[in-house]
Amino acid sequence: MANSEKSKIKNHGSNEEKYIWRFEPFLSFLHILVILSFLSLAITGMTIKFAGVGIFQTASKLMGGYEVTGYIHRLAAIITFVYFILHIGYLIKKVTKQNRTFKHMLSGENSMVPNKRDWKEFIGTIKWFFGKGKRPNYGRWTYWEKFDYFAVFWGVAVIGSSGLILWFPEFFTFLGLPGWFINVASIVHSDEALLATGFIFTIHFFNTHFRPDKFPMDNVIFTGRVPLEEFKKDRPREYQILIENNKLEERIAPPPPEWLVKFAKYFGFTALSIGLIIVIMIIYAMIFLYK
Amino acid sequence: MTNCSKNLLLPILLLLLTIQAMAQTDECMMCHGDRSLSYERNNKLVSLFVDENKFAKSVHADLDCSDCHMDFDAEDIPHRAGDNIYKVDCATCHYDYAEEYHESLHGQALAQGKFLAPDCTTCHGKHDILPHTNEKSKTYVMNIPDLCGTCHKEGTRVSALRTISQRHILENYKESIHGDGLFRRGLIVTAVCTSCHFSHNILPHENPKSSINRNNIASTCMQCHTQIEKVHTKVIRGELWEQQPHVIPACIDCHQPHQVRRVFYDQKYDDAKCMSCHSNKDLYKEVNGEKVSLYVDTNDLAHSVHKDNTCIKCHTNVSHFSNPICKESGKVDCSICHASQVEEWQLSQHSIELVNGNVDAPYCNDCHGTHKVQKKTDRTSPTFARNIPDLCGKCHNIGGPGKSILEDEFGIVKDYSQSIHGSLLESGLTVTATCVDCHSAHRELPEKNPLSTVHKDNVGETCAKCHLGIYEQFTNSIHSPLITQTDKELPGCQDCHQAHTIKRTDKDDFRAEIIDQCGRCHEDVTDTYFDTLHGKVSKLGSIGAAKCYDCHGSHNILPTYIVGSTLHRENIVETCASCHPNSNRKFVGYLTHATHHDKDKYPFLYYTFWFMTILLSVTFLFFGTHTLLWLPRGLAERRKAKLEKKNNSTGNPVNGK
Numbered sequence: 001m002a003n004s005e006k007s008k009i010k011n012h013g014s015n016e017e018k019y020i021w022r023f024e025p026f027l028s029f030l031h032i033l034v035i036l037s038f039l040s041l042a043i044t045g046m047t048i049k050f051a052g053v054g055i056f057q058t059a060s061k062l063m064g065g066y067e068v069t070g071y072i073h074r075l076a077a078i079i080t081f082v083y084f085i086l087h088i089g090y091l092i093k094k095v096t097k098q099n100r101t102f103k104h105m106l107s108g109e110n111s112m113v114p115n116k117r118d119w120k121e122f123i124g125t126i127k128w129f130f131g132k133g134k135r136p137n138y139g140r141w142t143y144w145e146k147f148d149y150f151a152v153f154w155g156v157a158v159i160g161s162s163g164l165i166l167w168f169p170e171f172f173t174f175l176g177l178p179g180w181f182i183n184v185a186s187i188v189h190s191d192e193a194l195l196a197t198g199f200i201f202t203i204h205f206f207n208t209h210f211r212p213d214k215f216p217m218d219n220v221i222f223t224g225r226v227p228l229e230e231f232k233k234d235r236p237r238e239y240q241i242l243i244e245n246n247k248l249e250e251r252i253a254p255p256p257p258e259w260l261v262k263f264a265k266y267f268g269f270t271a272l273s274i275g276l277i278i279v280i281m282i283i284y285a286m287i288f289l290y291k
Numbered sequence: 292m293t294n295c296s297k298n299l300l301l302p303i304l305l306l307l308l309t310i311q312a313m314a315q316t317d318e319c320m321m322c323h324g325d326r327s328l329s330y331e332r333n334n335k336l337v338s339l340f341v342d343e344n345k346f347a348k349s350v351h352a353d354l355d356c357s358d359c360h361m362d363f364d365a366e367d368i369p370h371r372a373g374d375n376i377y378k379v380d381c382a383t384c385h386y387d388y389a390e391e392y393h394e395s396l397h398g399q400a401l402a403q404g405k406f407l408a409p410d411c412t413t414c415h416g417k418h419d420i421l422p423h424t425n426e427k428s429k430t431y432v433m434n435i436p437d438l439c440g441t442c443h444k445e446g447t448r449v450s451a452l453r454t455i456s457q458r459h460i461l462e463n464y465k466e467s468i469h470g471d472g473l474f475r476r477g478l479i480v481t482a483v484c485t486s487c488h489f490s491h492n493i494l495p496h497e498n499p500k501s502s503i504n505r506n507n508i509a510s511t512c513m514q515c516h517t518q519i520e521k522v523h524t525k526v527i528r529g530e531l532w533e534q535q536p537h538v539i540p541a542c543i544d545c546h547q548p549h550q551v552r553r554v555f556y557d558q559k560y561d562d563a564k565c566m567s568c569h570s571n572k573d574l575y576k577e578v579n580g581e582k583v584s585l586y587v588d589t590n591d592l593a594h595s596v597h598k599d600n601t602c603i604k605c606h607t608n609v610s611h612f613s614n615p616i617c618k619e620s621g622k623v624d625c626s627i628c629h630a631s632q633v634e635e636w637q638l639s640q641h642s643i644e645l646v647n648g649n650v651d652a653p654y655c656n657d658c659h660g661t662h663k664v665q666k667k668t669d670r671t672s673p674t675f676a677r678n679i680p681d682l683c684g685k686c687h688n689i690g691g692p693g694k695s696i697l698e699d700e701f702g703i704v705k706d707y708s709q710s711i712h713g714s715l716l717e718s719g720l721t722v723t724a725t726c727v728d729c730h731s732a733h734r735e736l737p738e739k740n741p742l743s744t745v746h747k748d749n750v751g752e753t754c755a756k757c758h759l760g761i762y763e764q765f766t767n768s769i770h771s772p773l774i775t776q777t778d779k780e781l782p783g784c785q786d787c788h789q790a791h792t793i794k795r796t797d798k799d800d801f802r803a804e805i806i807d808q809c810g811r812c813h814e815d816v817t818d819t820y821f822d823t824l825h826g827k828v829s830k831l832g833s834i835g836a837a838k839c840y841d842c843h844g845s846h847n848i849l850p851t852y853i854v855g856s857t858l859h860r861e862n863i864v865e866t867c868a869s870c871h872p873n874s875n876r877k878f879v880g881y882l883t884h885a886t887h888h889d890k891d892k893y894p895f896l897y898y899t900f901w902f903m904t905i906l907l908s909v910t911f912l913f914f915g916t917h918t919l920l921w922l923p924r925g926l927a928e929r930r931k932a933k934l935e936k937k938n939n940s941t942g943n944p945v946n947g948k
Contacts, residue, residue, distance in 0.1 A: 047831060048824075048827050048828065048831065049827075051821070051826075051827035051828070051830035051831050052821060052827075052830050057831060060831045060832070061832070065831070065832060066828050066832060066833050067833075069831075128924060129920035129921060129923075129924045130920070130924075131927075135928075144917070166824075169878060169881065170871055170872075170873035170874060170875065170878050171873070173875055173877035173881075174873065174877070174878070176877065177877065178877055178880050179877050179878055179880020179881040180880055180881070180885070180893075180895055180896070182881045183881065183885045183895075183896055184895055186823075186824065187899045187900050188899060188903060191903035191904065191906075191907060194907065195903075195906065195907045195910060195911075198907070198911065199910065199911070202918075203911075203914040203915070203917075203918060206918050206921070206922075207918070211922075211925050212928065212929040213925055213928065213929060213932075
């Protein structure tokens, strides 16, 4: 909807549309790393999890066989560790360089940490689903966005650590880890990955891209900006606070350059399609072949 | 001397004992004449019945019971007055025969406690002993082959002991000139078993005292063939047999024991006589309207292995009563000289087919050729190792008259040529296995036949002809029937190594297929193998990932708790290290066949799995519901917004533009 509106605007050659900054380019870059590594990890990892399923065997062959997918998987794992570290660095920089207190980061208005208001908004959202109330006045981060954020945090930690055990089993057992823990690690790694892929490719995709008011894609993560009208509607509380603090002007952004929109479109749709294909393959494998 | 004393002693004994005997025997028979009389000895019910009629007709009819059953106390029942009550010692009277017997093969075996060894009663009977001149006696000359044959024929427990190198003794004997004389002509002076081996002092031929020892055989044969030196003068200086038996062939060198056959004396017919006709290239006969050439290339014959044979040595049925003398002389019978090979062949499927009228089934000359026959070591011979696959392939390729096993579309010979054995043969290694090495040269039988060299029970021995070391490992492994007693079928060589497409074990396709082979029996562990990393990667086509035998070993597989096992505590770190160089004691604790479905065996995995499953289910259930509720609301909002926009655009066309 928002997208089609925008394109209509563009088609009419209007440059007057006002945009609001939502993500700085660094965060867009991080998300591109996430997308690239996550898709690679998902498809290469699933070929092993569902090694007995024909389509995954074919997929493995298409990618160059189990050895190549192994290298891809490990390379993507390194990218994952890189963006994880970059993100931690980004947070540290925020605390140290931008004079934001750690407390502010944990409990401020724009904090990622869930709080009481998120609970209220969740209740409000459920009511809204049933038509028993208005849509809550969401702020900068909604509760499902906070969940997504921490899901990645948790996921990288769990899948990453278990993955390292599977990557270097001789080393970890040399340190004293019992042999059966490799088995445990492989179950954790594989099932947590199933959770992550399943969640991202269905819930995250819907909440962010496929929900009726964003369908078929919200490209904000690539362009970093939202049309003002959409912003007002989506995050009324954040808008309100910006108005109250007279900071709206600071956040006004020029419309995204055309190349960026194009990139967002092609890259985004490609990623979404791959994700959807993977999740369909997983569902097929789970229903028909998994014991 | 011994004969003399025996002759005197027996009548005296008999006389002394006869008077008392009659009365006492009647007394014994009061009880022992009852058919139901029995006694339990060593948990076995032993009949104590004595057939009075038979006893009365026996050679011992005049003796009293206690003459043989000594140390006997009539009053004490059971009659256990002395040690000898149960066992009768024939040596009391027949001490000279007994002495011979004790020195004999049979007596020695019995003394060693071998329960299959015969004693006096085995051959002579008990109360029913008849004189050997009586036709009903077991020891009557006509009955001797059957008597000895009760033990010395194929399939008996004695034959299973394989202490005698001769095979099919009884059958061979019946076919021999001696057996022929006995059974077909009723000639009771012909040689039977005891004529050559003697009756009581039977000894193995290695024993210098044996009647069939090389040095004694001539005199044994000369019991009957007294003029043997004279009739053998053309062949040999016969008198040497007695004087220096070691310098000349023994009788048995030409006349196989048990297979003594007629010898064809060929001096009367000259080859030139034959060749006067058969050197004509146009010579032919008509068989079913077809011309069959009768031309014989003397050059072929001159270079063949039979170059020293005269024509009639093979073409035996020539006769002066025919004209020409060779008319209707029939097929050559190679068994005249190659008896054992032909006998083998007669057991083969080829022979069975031929007898059943299959004209395509091969006879000797179909493989060996006729006049051109060569030794199998001759490179031009069709039976030379390198030529064998083509020879068999003549019939056994797809479309050929022989049975072609359709392993794939290429046919046996092509398959074979690509196998490890075949490719080695093609590279010129003549000691590799060809068709005949596995299927035997003459006694080919289908694998289903228990006599077949490739039958599952025999294939191990067959492969062991070359792969002895591996076979020895295998016979000590868990898969060997010597180690594992089970009703289930144990695997043999052929279960992992296909017959004609046999592969190098280090090649990819062998490694990829082995899991299926093991999995045919070890289904559960194969399933769990595929649940773990080695198996999963294998399913994706990994050749390098550990396969069954990389860990368990191949021919030397043993249960992990046995010290020799590759997976025994002592060896497992090293076994894993062959792929994982940094393998350590804890590392090998990785469960290569783990499943998270077994709560008792792998509780950690079980609970981890269920924790993860519940985590997944709860998350998806929660957000799934969230999404499903969101969707209709989102659609409704969108419809509302559209409607509003429509209203706005009609009411206020400037808005949004």
